[in-house]
Amino acid sequence: MDNNYNIQNINQEESIDIKALFFKFFRYWYFFALAVFVALLIAFLFNKYTKPVYEVKTTVLIKDNKAGQNLIGIGIINNQQNLENEIGIIRSYSLAARTVSELDFEISYYKEENFITTELYNNSPIQVVMDTLHPQPKNLKFNIFVASNTEYRIESQAEKVDLYNFSKKETVGDVSNFIINEVHHFGDEIETENLKFTVLLTIDFSADYLNKNLVFTFNDYQSLVSQFQGLNVEPINREASIVEISLKGGNPDKLKDYLNTLTQEYLYRGIEKKNQIAENTIRFIDSELIDITDSLNFAETKLQDFRVNNEVMNFDFQAQQVFEIMRELENQKAQFVVKAKYYKNLRDYLVKNRENIDDIVIPSSMGIEDPLLSQLISGLADLYADRADLLFNSSVKNPLVSAIDQRIGTTKNTILENIQNIVNTSQISIKDIDGRISDLEKEINRLPQTQRQLFGIERKFKLNDALYTYLLQKRSEAQIAKASNLPDNEIVDPARSGSQVYPKKSLNYLIALVLGLVIPIVYILAKDYLNDKIIERSDIEKITKVPIVGHIIHNNKEKSIVVAESPKSSISESFRSVRTNLQYLTKGKEQQTILVTSDMVGAGKTFCSINLASIFAMYDKKTLLMGFDLRKPKINQDFGLTNTEGISSYLINKSTFEDIIQISPVKNLDIIMAGPVPPNPAELIASGKTDELMDKLKGIYDYIIMDTPPVGLVTDAFLLMKYTDANLFLVRQNYTHKKVFESIIKDVENREMPNVYILINDVRLGKGSYGYGYGYGYGYGYGYGYGYGYGYGYGYYSDDEGSDKKSLIKKIFG
Numbered sequence: 068m069d070n071n072y073n074i075q076n077i078n079q080e081e082s083i084d085i086k087a088l089f090f091k092f093f094r095y096w097y098f099f100a101l102a103v104f105v106a107l108l109i110a111f112l113f114n115k116y117t118k119p120v121y122e123v124k125t126t127v128l129i130k131d132n133k134a135g136q137n138l139i140g141i142g143i144i145n146n147q148q149n150l151e152n153e154i155g156i157i158r159s160y161s162l163a164a165r166t167v168s169e170l171d172f173e174i175s176y177y178k179e180e181n182f183i184t185t186e187l188y189n190n191s192p193i194q195v196v197m198d199t200l201h202p203q204p205k206n207l208k209f210n211i212f213v214a215s216n217t218e219y220r221i222e223s224q225a226e227k228v229d230l231y232n233f234s235k236k237e238t239v240g241d242v243s244n245f246i247i248n249e250v251h252h253f254g255d256e257i258e259t260e261n262l263k264f265t266v267l268l269t270i271d272f273s274a275d276y277l278n279k280n281l282v283f284t285f286n287d288y289q290s291l292v293s294q295f296q297g298l299n300v301e302p303i304n305r306e307a308s309i310v311e312i313s314l315k316g317g318n319p320d321k322l323k324d325y326l327n328t329l330t331q332e333y334l335y336r337g338i339e340k341k342n343q344i345a346e347n348t349i350r351f352i353d354s355e356l357i358d359i360t361d362s363l364n365f366a367e368t369k370l371q372d373f374r375v376n377n378e379v380m381n382f383d384f385q386a387q388q389v390f391e392i393m394r395e396l397e398n399q400k401a402q403f404v405v406k407a408k409y410y411k412n413l414r415d416y417l418v419k420n421r422e423n424i425d426d427i428v429i430p431s432s433m434g435i436e437d438p439l440l441s442q443l444i445s446g447l448a449d450l451y452a453d454r455a456d457l458l459f460n461s462s463v464k465n466p467l468v469s470a471i472d473q474r475i476g477t478t479k480n481t482i483l484e485n486i487q488n489i490v491n492t493s494q495i496s497i498k499d500i501d502g503r504i505s506d507l508e509k510e511i512n513r514l515p516q517t518q519r520q521l522f523g524i525e526r527k528f529k530l531n532d533a534l535y536t537y538l539l540q541k542r543s544e545a546q547i548a549k550a551s552n553l554p555d556n557e558i559v560d561p562a563r564s565g566s567q568v569y570p571k572k573s574l575n576y577l578i579a580l581v582l583g584l585v586i587p588i589v590y591i592l593a594k595d596y597l598n599d600k601i602i603e604r605s606d607i608e609k610i611t612k613v614p615i616v617g618h619i620i621h622n623n624k625e626k627s628i629v630v631a632e633s634p635k636s637s638i639s640e641s642f643r644s645v646r647t648n649l650q651y652l653t654k655g656k657e658q659q660t661i662l663v664t665s666d667m668v669g670a671g672k673t674f675c676s677i678n679l680a681s682i683f684a685m686y687d688k689k690t691l692l693m694g695f696d697l698r699k700p701k702i703n704q705d706f707g708l709t710n711t712e713g714i715s716s717y718l719i720n721k722s723t724f725e726d727i728i729q730i731s732p733v734k735n736l737d738i739i740m741a742g743p744v745p746p747n748p749a750e751l752i753a754s755g756k757t758d759e760l761m762d763k764l765k766g767i768y769d770y771i772i773m774d775t776p777p778v779g780l781v782t783d784a785f786l787l788m789k790y791t792d793a794n795l796f797l798v799r800q801n802y803t804h805k806k807v808f809e810s811i812i813k814d815v816e817n818r819e820m821p822n823v824y825i826l827i828n829d830v831r832l833g834k835g836s837y838g839y840g841y842g843y844g845y846g847y848g849y850g851y852g853y854g855y856g857y858g859y860g861y862g863y864y865s866d867d868e869g870s871d872k873k874s875l876i877k878k879i880f881g
Contacts, residue, residue, distance in 0.1 A: 095587060095591060099584065103580060103584065104583070105583070106580065106582050107576065109579060110576050113575060114572045114576075115181075116181065117183075117569075118185075118317060119567050120316065120317065120567070120569035121315065121316060121318070121322065121565035121566065121567050122314070122315045122566060122568045123323050123564075124312065124326075124560075124562065125311075125327065125560060126303065126310065126311050126312070126558075126559040126560045127309070127310055127330055127559060128556060128557040129150055129310060130555055154300045156333070156336070157298065158298055158300055160296060161455065162332060162333060162336065163295055163329075164292045166325065166329045167292050169332065172286060172291050173286055173288075174195050174283055174284070174285060175188075176195075176283045177284075178276075178280070178281060179280045180280075184282070185317075187281075188320050188321040189320060191271060191281075191283075192268065192276045192281065193211060193219075193253075193266055193267065193268060193281060194267045194269050195265070196264060196265045197233070197263065197264040197285065199232075201232075201262070202230035202231065202232055202261060203232075203262050203264070204223075204225075204228045204231075204242070204261060205229050205231035205286070205290075206290060207225055207245070208223060209221055209282065210222045210280055210282055211281040212278065212279075212280060213279065213281065214277070217253060218251070219251060219252075219266065220249070220250050221247060221249055222247065223245070223246070224245060224248075225245045225246075227241055227242070228245045229241045229287075230261055231285065231287045245261065251266065253266055254267060295314070295325055297314070298312055298313070299312070299314070299315075300313075309559060312326060312329070312330070315568065319565035320564075323562040323565065326562035327561050330558050330562075331558075334557075335554075337556060341548075341552040345548045345549035347427060348541070348545040351409070352538050352542045352545070356538050359534050359535045360535065362531045363528070363531040363532055363534075363535050366524070366527045366531050366532075367532075369527075369528075393504065396504050397504070397529060397530045398533045399500055400501070400504075402537065403493050403496055404534070405537065407494075410493070411490075414483060414487075417479055417482060427444065437489065440482065440486070443478060443485065446478055447478045447479065447482065450471055451475065454472070454475070457471070600801050600803060600804055601798055601802075601808060602801055604827070610808065610809045611816065611825070613796070613815075613816070613823055615826075616648045616649060616795065616825065617644050617648050617827070618641060618644075618827045618828075619641050619671075619678075619827065619828045620638050620829075621638075621830060622638055626705075627673070627678070627705045629678060630678040630681040631681045631685070631732070631733045638678075639678075642678050642681075642682040645679065646679070646682050646683060649824075652822075652824065653792050653793055653822075656792060657769065658765060658769050658770070659793065660773065660790055660791045660793075661679065661770070661772050661773065661792065662773045662784060662790075662791040662794045663676045663795045663797065664794070665777045665778070665779075665796065665797035666777055666796075666798075666807050666808050666811040667803070667804075667807060668699075668777055670797040670799040670802065670803060671828040672777070673705070673774050675795070675797060675826065675828055676702075676773070677706075680692035680736055680770070681733050681736060683770040683772070684733050684736035688735060688769040689737075689767070690735055690737070690768060690772065691736075691737050691738070691767075691772070692731070692736060692738045692772050692774070693714065693772065693773045694713065694738070695714060695752070695774060695775045695776075695783065696774055697741045697748035697751065697776075697783070698744060698748055698781070699744075700713070700741030702738060702740060702741070703740050706732065706738060708729050709729075709740070710742060712727050712740070712742055713740035713741050713742025713743075714727065714741055715741060715743055715745045718745075718751040718754060718756045718757065718760070719751065720756075722742070724760075727740070748781075749781065749782060749783055752783055752786045752787060773787060773790075773791065778814075779811045785820070788820055788821075794820060794822055795824055795826045796815065796825050796826065797826050797828050798827050799827075799828045800828070800831065801831075802829065812825075
């Protein structure tokens, strides 16, 4: 049975705690409503007055293994691209600079309205035409106030501003204390030493822009490149070679134009790299053809003259065979000679050019199939490209640049060594061919003189003709390759209108709603957790089992004697409830002595003593109020009586019994003041004179109310409890400290003081009753007057009218 009873008690306590928590939140409904309203209002203002940020995206397919079918000779250009390298190129400063150069971003136009600056891109009502040869103030705001469709005011000032030359794309100086404040007509040229431009109206101008603040700025090339370099480039997934390029900014149309131009320039860059190979090849062949053409023309003329003069047209059969073999050897030698010239040209080029190899002619373009040499030259080109990208954002002193320079030097030495080996091999092949030609020349010497001479002339002609034909063939192949070049990569989706990514309005409203609910909950729980004062009835019940005799609601009157002056007030009814409960607890004794004390000062002992005595006197009972707080007497101040004689003077035999009793303004209520402050209050109270005094008083009065000092500070109240029928221990809401109260009430319980009851003072109805919302009542005998909240008993008390009519602000901060 006991276990079941305990379990039921625990469940009941948990249920009460949950209900108390629910009612606690419910009592602060206005706080929740205000928090949600304020949070949503902040979210609305944030969404309305925050400059929006848009994100625009485009996707590009980067082919992993591109075997470019660009046939130059019998060679195939293998362009192996790495995904990470291509992403690095897209993010590079050089590509951003190239893109900005293609766009008209030098002048930006803005509109300032409602604390928001909006960029006007392609829809500005004004257009500024600047002189690119004249310095202009860069990154300086010029304010334009349009007065009419013919006139405007321009204003701007700065302590110091840099001057920028747009034709040279460089800063050319600065000016201090720059200021301009002038009125001009549209179309007039504004020229000073530091600026030169003309402001025009566009077709987008309307009357809506009159007297509005328009702004324009001159943007320098370097700042624009840095601004648009912050691209986000990443593959759409781990296994794909399609990359998504995204850019964030304030104007989606501007971002769209930039990304579309960027991707186009990226593709053009790849084509230019391919075309550069063909162009270098054509340039080299053209330089060789100049000499070959002269030699060929000379040999052709000499051959024609010899045949005419000697009337010789063809060789005989034997000579024809020798000639065919000789021509084949000469063709082989011609190819070796051309390749030797290429290797010499390549070696000289690598030695002379240290900064780049943009004009190099690759081996395959000349019909030279050497995989090792081609790989080395391709690697060298990549190193120079990496070096150029680094130098856009750093100097040659950068350790990374130095490391690349070392790798470039090593690669060059390897290439030169490889070229020398190839040249040596070629010389051996040429010597072998020369030996075979020498053998044929011996047979040629046996021919008739005329045929020998014709053979020699035609041999030179055929050699030059073979060289000329070979070079023309390679030149045609290079031109075909240049004309047929296509981008290695591909634009999958061009950039379109962007989406707003900041502020995220729906998310902000959701966050505001959540915070509007969470913050009050956290506040209430934290306040409850951190609070060390007694707020709820349950706070007392958790500490002690001493019965609670009742509650005294908050006094909103200016005076302390509220019961006598406002007998129909709600606070008077709360004292009546306590009076009824005391009669019930003392089992209806006709005469009662009641002691009022507390743990610390400020709990309202004197206030409760005065009004409790008044309520007993109004019960038509002869009542006495005794000021036993001999250390800090103050009852006389509330009643306007003297404190020259009282308990202290009586106990030391300086005053008679009749002299210390004073009549109060309240009917049936007499008062004995504390009297002058003695040096030994406790000793006086413990003397036999106190017994004598109390015996006399109990024979005269029906009710004696004793106002005593706090038991937490002195022991006076403990000394007087032997005379009492009920001892009221005051607890003041939101004032009495839990730990202090717990310490003192435990001491009282340990002393086994009889007839101790707790009276809760200064209960504010606006904050709810103790654990039961607006509660089931203030005590056992209080009935239903306060039992069912505001409205059930409304109008019965004189202070009901307007007492609870508080504004929302007062409810929140009350």
